[in-house]
Amino acid sequence: MTPHDMSGAIWEKHGNTTWLACPRCRCAFPVSPRMQAPEAPACCCPGCHLEFSPARGPRGPTAP
Amino acid sequence: MPLTHALTALQHELDARGQSPVLLARGLTRSDGSAAQIPVVTNLTASRRLTALALGLADHRNAAEWFAARTRAGIEPQTLTRHAAPVQQIVLEGVSADLSRLPVLTQHELEPGPYLTAAHATTFDPDSGVDNTAIQRCWVQGARRMSYFPYPTSHNARNMQKFWARGEPCPIAFWIGHHPAVLMGTQAKLRYPQSHWAAAGGVLGEPLRVVPSVTHGDAIKVPADAEIVIEGFVPAHVLAADGPFGEYTGYLGPQVPAPVCEVTCITQRQDAIYHDYGSGLADMLVPDNMAMEGKLFEIVKAVAPSLVNVHVPASGRRFHAYLQFREPSRGEARDGLAAALAYRRTKMVIAVDDDVDIFAADAMNWALATRVQWSRDSFVIDGLSGSALDPSLPAGATTASKIAVDATLPPARRTGLPRAVPPTATVPASFADQARTLCDLAVSREWPRS
Secondary structure (H helix, E strand, C coil): CCCCCCCCCCCCCCCCCEECCCCCCCEEEEECCCCCCCCCCCEECCCCCCCCCHHCCCEEECCC | CCCCCCHHHHHHHHHHHCCCCEEEEECEEEECEEECCEEEECCCCCHHHHHHHHHHHCCCHHHHHHHHHHHHHHCCCCCCCCHCCCHHHHEEEHHCCCHHHHCCCEEECCCCCCCCCCCCCEEEEECCCCCCEEEEEEEEECCEECCCCCCCCCCCCCCCHHHHHHHEEEEEEEEECHHHHHHHHCCCCCCCCCHHHHHHHHHHCCEEEEECCCCCCEEEEECCCCEEEEEEEEECEEEEEEEEECCCCCEEECCHHHHEEEEEEEEEECCCCCCCCCCHHHHHHHHHHHHHHHHHHHHHCCCCCCCEEECHHHCCCCEEEEEEECCCCCCCCHHHHHHHHHCCCCCCCEEECCCCCCCCCHHHHHHHHHHCCCHHEEEEEEEEEECCCCCCCCCCCCCEEEEEECCCCCCCCCCCCCCCCCCCCCCCCCHHHHHHHHHHHCCCCCCCCC
């Protein structure tokens, strides 16, 4: 870590929530990291109920 | 009024106003415009005062010790035959067991559909046969299918995993609607495996009447006086997306993998009322926090006998707890604080003396402002069990950082001597009584309140 790269500093807040966007209706919603495990079920858009793999959904702000 | 958002919006507005009436709604409309036949009650437990009165407690501030004693003593349940059970006046099996009959609310934006929020899930441990009950949410996805989310460390999840390890579906029944004492008694925090029926009877003050479920018989009994029961199975290792869902933190929990429930039977009273909890609102926080007060009272009293009361304020969600002591000996308040932090849900615990009203936020702030030197009187413990739903947790963290604050006064150096602190500024009791009477008679409503 350089003096200009403080992203890992323990006093900085980074959030803990990963967002996905539905590839069909673009509704963005928070998902647990467990939804991205290989054995996880398909994500389900809360807006249009499209089921999709997390890999297909554009990501919003993502926790490190 | 539609089933989607409207009642929950009303609860949010009432919470913001500090008002807590019980809400009963008839003829709520579905998305297809039809009217639900079953009425909805919600906000049933949003008021601590009303909830305490329903328990038979004249003063809600006495809940902690009362709840601990009642759940510890317990009263064993009484089993009825099926024809005597009001909840089995109507029995719907097969295709008739259609969840769309129920007026299930969609509460918050970004929730994917209607959720059962007051469904008490009852399973049993296949090793011992002992049943367990907990409130756990279900997303109604079809006529006979719903997701079911038991928190991974919950006793119901443990029961379910035992069935799954045997390659068997987990039998389950969800019961909805009962006397507030039963709703709270079944939320008592117990060991594993330990049935909640006796604790519910203890809080109710009489045996809880139970009846064998239609699908599972004696293996899963359900409260005979409940309003509605949904029976079914949780098939092994079948997971589906569940959520986002409004949580007690006031934020939406993320979408998670959750088991599903295949419904076999719905039973109900002839005049059933569907019970809904406003998730993350006072309606849900008040009863759960009162049950927490009972659990914390037991935990802390065991190591700090001078504990006299506990308050888990709804404003702190489930994360804050206030402990009140009467003349604790040296070290005792800190012992109590450490014990309270060990309880998974707490994140900040404050100890005060019995001259501080732990139900008054102003009084708590006064104690913090005047009785604490932070480096001396607070301690942080990292790596304790916590809630994964805490939005402030670092990503990937599985444990929490917690703080305890000792805001008690120092003890007297010797018995009979005053404590070495300044006296509080007071007026003589006779003048205080006179002033109270004067204000009751004369104070104008037009005067500023703050």
